[in-house]
Amino acid sequence: MTDRLPVSVCMIVRNEADRLPRTLAALQDGGPVFEEIVVLDTGSTDETMAICRDAGCRVESAAWEGFAVMRKRSFALARCPWILWLDADEVMTDDLRREIRSQFADGEPSCAGFLINRMVQLEGRWVRHGDWFPDWNLRLFRSGDWSMDDRLVHESIRVTGEVRRLGGLLEHHSFRNWADLRERSDRYARLWAEQERGRGRRAWPGVPVARAAHRFVRGYLLRRGFLDGVTGLRVAWQIAREVRLKHTLLGEKRREGARPSDR
Template identity: 45%
Template sequence: MKTIKASVCILTKNEEENLPKCLAPLADFEEVIVYDSGSTDKTVEIARKHGATVIEGDWEGFGTTRKKLFEAATQPWIFWLDADEIAPDDLIGEIRNCVEADPKTNGYRINRTTWIGRKRFRHGNWYPDWNLRFFRRTEWTMEERDVHESVKVVGIEGDFLTRLEHYSYRNWAERKTRSQRYSKLWASQAFRDGMRATYFDQVGHAWGCFLKGFILKLGFLDGIGGFRLALSNSAEVSDKYRRLRKAWDKFGG
């Protein structure tokens, strides 16, 4: 069987637990590139064992670092994959068919299902979660933000039918720790962009997030886990705006 003429691009740091499961289904791709920013575990060793090209470099924020990774790709298409994601066989089949057909479409969105531990979320603010993840190497631009960076393409976009499985957090404690990190990055970016917030913005957006996720987007159908997720997302939003307000109090005019 022919290899898939696409570059799979993965950012890593201390991903020895997730990376073997991420890399295992990718043997048919012509190129797998892992950009590692200072792992102290066996991440680099695992990547090389699976035949990936490893680039070891500095961490310069999500947007800038990922852009460097994409610029290293040599194949006609780029498949953006995170180390805590697994591409099912059906998705890889869709990608193969796309590459071989060479359509006029320049980019494809892929939906994700996210997990916390053994809990899979199919409702609420995390689902559906469509992102542009497969695109032509010559047709993309990167929005270089500190967190939640994104890619845009020139021309037609399409959708793949099969979902990525996103094993984002091992447990709720890890979810809390990382959400605080993301809040800090978001507030820093928002402050540099000149965005302002009041206490009422903080409270209003937090409540709005909870109601949207748990009620409007049917998070209650995920049971107790759905309730915990709605609370967690609401707390993260509140923390974002709290940090933004504090930044203006400390550094703003």
């Protein structure tokens, strides 16, 4: 068995029993690849925690307080000098696992972090074009040098220093079906509108339609989403729909905030 990499794989989960076995299995290569897998459970009622413990993960529990808060809490549990941010719906390919191992072949890398490219699979079809691919995200970084804003949705990491790109892909099995995609898009739109209103962002008439149209043209035509066939069309349409909804909700929330309170 080769030595484990000095990396803490950090995950936040809730009711992911159907997806976790594949995700956790991909972290193995004839044995554990990473020093530890830390799972922060936020209220699972299925077999999620049992699956994680059986796989040798260190499992902690906490009540849900928002994406960024929970993400930072999971990172704080890491005991290794490097953190790999992973979600339960993300599966590491063999190429990516080998690429990560190669970066530590001669000791710890000198850079501050690594970008990893994700590819979405939706109902058995890979989305290889449009706004969803390529999808580079900073996911492997030093545990003592990162920061994250307290955003309600679409949290992201910042580091100080050089950031490199890794070869290989991270499979993203994000949505169980089209209905799940729509439901999650609606939830993200509501969170985004709440977040931006709190930041003082203004809403303007016509913006929802204009931004949605721009996003559809960009994803479906300019970024060649049409090459993914019907799936590419549906993805571009759903993204445009979410853009329109979130800007519409922003306007509604601002109008609600401007109304005088009842006396």
